[in-house]
Amino acid sequence: KQEVTQIPAALSVPEGENLVLNCSFTDSAIYNLQWFRQDPGKGLTSLLLIQSSQREQTSGRLNASLDKSSGRSTLYIAASQPGDSATYLCAICGGSNYKLTFGKGTLLTVNP
Amino acid sequence: DGGITQSPKYLFRKEGQNVTLSCEQNLNHDAMYWYRQDPGQGLRLIYYSQIVNDFQKGDIAEGYSVSREKKESFPLTVTSAQKNPTAFYLCASSSQTGLGEQFFGPGTRLTVL
Numbered sequence: 001k002q003e004v005t006q007i008p009a010a011l012s013v014p015e016g017e018n019l020v021l022n023c024s025f026t027d028s029a030i031y032n033l034q035w036f037r038q039d040p041g042k043g044l045t046s047l048l049l050i051q052s053s054q055r056e057q058t059s060g061r062l063n064a065s066l067d068k069s070s071g072r073s074t075l076y077i078a079a080s081q082p083g084d085s086a087t088y089l090c091a092i093c094g095g096s097n098y099k100l101t102f103g104k105g106t107l108l109t110v111n112p
Numbered sequence: 113d114g115g116i117t118q119s120p121k122y123l124f125r126k127e128g129q130n131v132t133l134s135c136e137q138n139l140n141h142d143a144m145y146w147y148r149q150d151p152g153q154g155l156r157l158i159y160y161s162q163i164v165n166d167f168q169k170g171d172i173a174e175g176y177s178v179s180r181e182k183k184e185s186f187p188l189t190v191t192s193a194q195k196n197p198t199a200f201y202l203c204a205s206s207s208q209t210g211l212g213e214q215f216f217g218p219g220t221r222l223t224v225l
Contacts, residue, residue, distance in 0.1 A: 004154070032212055043202055044216040051211060089154070091214075098143055098212040099170070102154035
């Protein structure tokens with residue numbers, strides 16, 4: 001059974017800092033990996049999707065990497081802003097039925 | 113404007129009542145999903161449907177029921193058999209062709225009184 005772990009559980013940084021969020025998974029037989037953002041009391045917003053055959057994806061100040069052999073993914077946020085404050089969730093898709101297994105998330109606070 | 117809508121935003125239920133949460137999408141996606149989110153836990157899959165008139169149990173289906181009579185709609189009923197229904201419920205959809213990216217609705221917060 002796939003298990004997804006996100007470290008750290010919470011992170012507080014000053015504005016402008018570059019930061020890395022970590023996601024690890026136990027089963028390397030994945031279809032894709034998605035990173036989401038969730039604001040308090042809201043739904044999830046998809047940030048990046050990395051296919052199994054890819055190593056990384058970039059969108060603006062965000063860069064996500066995938067290393068299947070080590071069971072790890074990272075989300076890099078450059079030049080963080082207070083508006084980046086949210087919970088970031090990593091989710092693994094294990095097959096063609098597109099079912100997702102989620103980590104518990106990292107709560108990010110960017111201080112002005 | 114394409115997207116996923118969920119209603120109501122807040123729902124209150126008395127003990128012993130069944131309640132139905134609505135989820136509608138206009139993205140022309142074949143697959144739809146229901147997740148439950150509790151504080152300090154990741155999202156857990158309740159039910160999913162890959163095609164009209166077909167659905168499968170997820171990891172925590174006990175006490176819940178669904179139907180998929182239309183491609184656009186995937187309502188979730190929380191029955192009185194669900195012992196701890198207070199949670200945040202999220203609906204999602206994805207295309208069956210392509211990357212499998214899931215898109216989420218805004219959620220419904222259910223509280224049992």
